[in-house]
Amino acid sequence: MGGIKVFGHPASTATRRVxxxxxxxNVDFEFVHVELKDGEHKKEPYILRNPFGKVxxxxxxxxxxxxxxxxxxxxxxxxxxxGNNLLSTGKDMAIIAMGIEIESHExxxxxxxxxxxQVLKPLYGMTTDKxxxxxxxxxxxxxLDVYEHRLGESKYLAADHFTLVDLHTIPVIQYxxxxxxxxxxxxxxxxxxxxxxxxxxxxxxxxL
Amino acid sequence: xxxxxxxxVPMSTATMRVLAALYEKDLQFELIPVDMRAGAHKQxxxxxxxxxxxxxxLExxxxxxxxxxxxxxxxxxxxxxxxxxxxxxxxxxxxxxxxxxxxxxGQQFDPNASKLAFERVFKGMFGMTTDxxxxxxLEGKLxxxxxxxxxxxxxxxxxxxxxxTLADLHHLPAIHYLMGTDSKxxxxxxxxxxxxxxxxxxxxxxxxxxxxxxx
Numbered sequence: 501m502g503g504i505k506v507f508g509h510p511a512s513t514a515t516r517r518v519x520x521x522x523x524x525x526n527v528d529f530e531f532v533h534v535e536l537k538d539g540e541h542k543k544e545p546y547i548l549r550n551p552f553g554k555v556x557x558x559x560x561x562x563x564x565x566x567x568x569x570x571x572x573x574x575x576x577x578x579x580x581x582x583g584n585n586l587l588s589t590g591k592d593m594a595i596i597a598m599g600i601e602i603e604s605h606e607x608x609x610x611x612x613x614x615x616x617x618q619v620l621k622p623l624y625g626m627t628t629d630k631x632x633x634x635x636x637x638x639x640x641x642x643x644l645d646v647y648e649h650r651l652g653e654s655k656y657l658a659a660d661h662f663t664l665v666d667l668h669t670i671p672v673i674q675y676x677x678x679x680x681x682x683x684x685x686x687x688x689x690x691x692x693x694x695x696x697x698x699x700x701x702x703x704x705x706x707x708l
Numbered sequence: 709x710x711x712x713x714x715x716x717v718p719m720s721t722a723t724m725r726v727l728a729a730l731y732e733k734d735l736q737f738e739l740i741p742v743d744m745r746a747g748a749h750k751q752x753x754x755x756x757x758x759x760x761x762x763x764x765x766l767e768x769x770x771x772x773x774x775x776x777x778x779x780x781x782x783x784x785x786x787x788x789x790x791x792x793x794x795x796x797x798x799x800x801x802x803x804x805x806x807x808x809x810x811x812x813x814g815q816q817f818d819p820n821a822s823k824l825a826f827e828r829v830f831k832g833m834f835g836m837t838t839d840x841x842x843x844x845x846l847e848g849k850l851x852x853x854x855x856x857x858x859x860x861x862x863x864x865x866x867x868x869x870x871x872x873t874l875a876d877l878h879h880l881p882a883i884h885y886l887m888g889t890d891s892k893x894x895x896x897x898x899x900x901x902x903x904x905x906x907x908x909x910x911x912x913x914x915x916x917x918x919x920x921x922x923x
Binding site: 551552563565566567569570573574577578591593594595597598599600601602604605606646649650 | 759760771773774775776777778779781782785786800801803804805807808810811812814815816853856859860
């Protein structure tokens with residue numbers, strides 16, 4: 501049994517997305533560190549695992565894939581009988597599919613830009629652009645209004661139990677809670693409670 | 709008995725994505741137009757179908773969905789026995805590979821291709837001016853993605869496996885628009901990509917989507 505390997509960086513939101521899923525499922529794996537600052541992800545051999553030169557990449561024995569949300573879905577299905585259930589059944593799977601798209605296209609682009617401006621740029625000696633932060637926070641507020649409404653009707657985003665849809669948001673949320681953007685989460689009752697819940701899961705704590 | 713309703717317009721790339729899947733599956737549906745110019749998509753009652761105020765939305769009996777790529781996946785799985793197969797038959801690993809390329813279209817291809825289609829096609833329709841600097845930047849990014857597609861299609865007949873799947877279908881609307889512009893050279897200049905574009909755009913289901921635009 502070749503086993504599971506994750507190739508990535510411990511600080512990368514996409515890598516963390518995969519790690520959280522593995523922890524939720526209680527699946528053993530080996531973590532292979534990719535040194536981003538040396539450009540390792542843009543060169544061979546890494547680039548053979550992910551031609552887009554991004555982390556993470558994943559292997560399960562001979563089977564190799566990339567794109568964090570494809571990986572988490574693989575993990576959730578392949579190990580459906582292990583650890584915590586991250587999916588739904590029947591037609592409810594369509595709600596999960598919808599939630600995965602929403603996080604991908606509405607939440608993550610905005611959330612990731614805010615993480616870049618406020619967390620990563622300072623680490624690289626660059627200056628946060630306050631105009632961009634303001635613009636992106638305005639967009640995030642609109643997304644969180646939708647989430648607030650949804651969480652008033654449903655315990656978690658896609659079901660009454662924790663699923664991949666909630667999981668996918670955790671890495672970006674964790675970073676934003678350490679910035680002034682935290683206020684956008686705090687000032688929405690249902691979102692605030694949901695954030696406290698999902699970020700206190702043992703799997704979420706393990707990636708910090 | 710049309711239990712399936714699609715709220716959208718034939719010109720919208722995301723609506724076209726859903727229509728393509730419905731035609732591939734030979735499903736009866738009703739297309740309910742949304743008056744975008746009047747801002748109907750940003751108001752009730754549409755907002756209760758899609759709180760993000762975007763088209764399309766789909767209703768199938770009691771189930772209400774939005775996000776075109778979630779809708780196509782629902783169609784492909786719920787009606788897996790009807791019409792064309794849109795997911796590779798086989799084990800979970802094949803399904804996971806399909807999912808990789810579905811993500812690639814959503815995360816790597818579409819952000820650039822959609823913006824490029826907006827610059828080259830939609831801005832003109834809305835009386836705005838194409839920004840040549842934006843076109844150049846977007847084409848630069850899209851070329852890098854298409855280089856990766858070229859390598860992939862040298863090893864696999866379609867993106868995910870050797871059969872046509874949602875991973876290919878999702879590209880059709882943006883490709884359709886870009887092939888009517890000078891950006892077509894990006895596709896034509898890559899042999900495997902060019903061959904793949906010809907194959908997927910020649911599908912009868914896709915022709916039906918284009919026909920709807922003409923009505």
